[in-house]
Amino acid sequence: MNQSNYKAHLALLAANIIYGINYIVAKGIMPHKIGPSAFxxxxILGASLLFWFIRIFVKEKIDKSDYFRLIVCGVLGIAINQLLYFHGLNLTSPIDASIIITAVPVMVLVFSFFLLNEKVTSQKLLGVLIGGIGAFLLIWYGNKLSGTSSVLGNLLVLSNAIFYAFYLVYVKPLMKKYKPITVISWVFLIGFIFVIPFGIPDILATNFSEFTLNTYLVILYVVIGTTFLTYLFNIYALSKVQPSVNGSYIYLQPVVSFIMVSLYAYVFGYKEYAQDINSVKIISCLMVVLGVYLISKTPKKRSI
Structure with missing residues (x-):
């Protein structure tokens, strides 16, 4: 592994650890401190400002023919995707959300087949089947399990994963044509404009006087860590390694989430999370991880 690839793997490792921690951290202040839409x-506002600060130093124009694709990416890949994710996380278990989101590579495969005409092997189809059953099992039993799980919350997170997977495929032509920071800054700005009607009422209803230092630290973590840094880390990694390698690191998210929920439940005394770890979720997690592994694994070339 050369030095640039080594740094790319470190970037992916850092990004997905940040994502994994985010499930429990972000849920910790919703909805009693701030509503999902306000969050x-x-x-998106904070990340947009940071991206556009960098964008000042990048002189690149967008062709008018690409405006429609940018708008679709901003609306579906940023605004709707993130609204669904936070509303879903607000209603369900951090573990459920982290497992369901690992189905993104499965959906990327499906969208790539229909939109980009990418070939699908029997190994990848098996991965889709196993991962899909795992995600379905988790969602179906969401309202039958104790803990903080819910079917509605799981379905919202699943919908978020679908929109995000579509965005990853639909944005590829833009990423090839322009510098990544140019695309991301515009996509986030468009996403922010679309989210304003949903976020403003929630912002006005938020009692900021009840915010503690912890509340502000969580918001900073989500804006700077989960959004700004993770996107930058992924941009860097995608310039060095294949997208399938990037996708395989999503495996880490449920693992980190399991660890964080266990710490919250058994070390910090958050008893509501103690029942979020059970055999159904462990089996679902293993099935989804196995499915994604089969999809992202590169077949070995036969030696002659």
Whole structure:
């Protein structure tokens, strides 16, 4: 592994650890401190400002023919995607959300087949089947399990994963044509404009006087860590390694989430999370991880 690839793997490792921690951290202040829509409003606003600060130093224009694709990416890949994710996380278990989101590579495969005409092997189809059953099992039993799980929350997170997977495929032509920071800054700005009608009422209803230092630290973590840094880390990694390698690191998210929920439940005394770890979720997690592994694994070339 050369030095640039080594740094790319470190970037992916850092990004997905940040994502994994985010499930329990972000849920910790919703909805008693801030509503999901207000949280998303602040998240996209903060990240947009940071991206556009970097964008000042990048002189690149967007062709008019690409405006429609940018708008679709901003609306579906940023605004709707993140609104669904935070509203879903608000209603369900951090573990459930982290497992369901690992189905993104499965959906990327499906969208790539229909939109980009990419070939699908029997190994990848098996991965889709196993991962799909795992995600379905988790969602179906969401309202039958104790803990903080819910079917509605799981379905919202699943919908978020679908929109995000579509965005990853649909944005590829833009990423090839322009510098990544140019695309991301515009996509986030468009996403922020779309989220304003949803976020403003929630912002106005938020009692900021009840915010503690912990509340502000969580918001900063989500804006700077989960959004700004992770996107930058992924941009860097995608310039050095294949997208399938990037996708395989999503395996880490449920693992980190399991660890964080266990710490919260058994070390910090958050008893509501103690029942979020059970055999159904462990089996679902293993099935989804196995499915994604089969999809992203590169077949070995036969030696002659």
């Amino acid at each position: 998303i409003f602040l998240r």
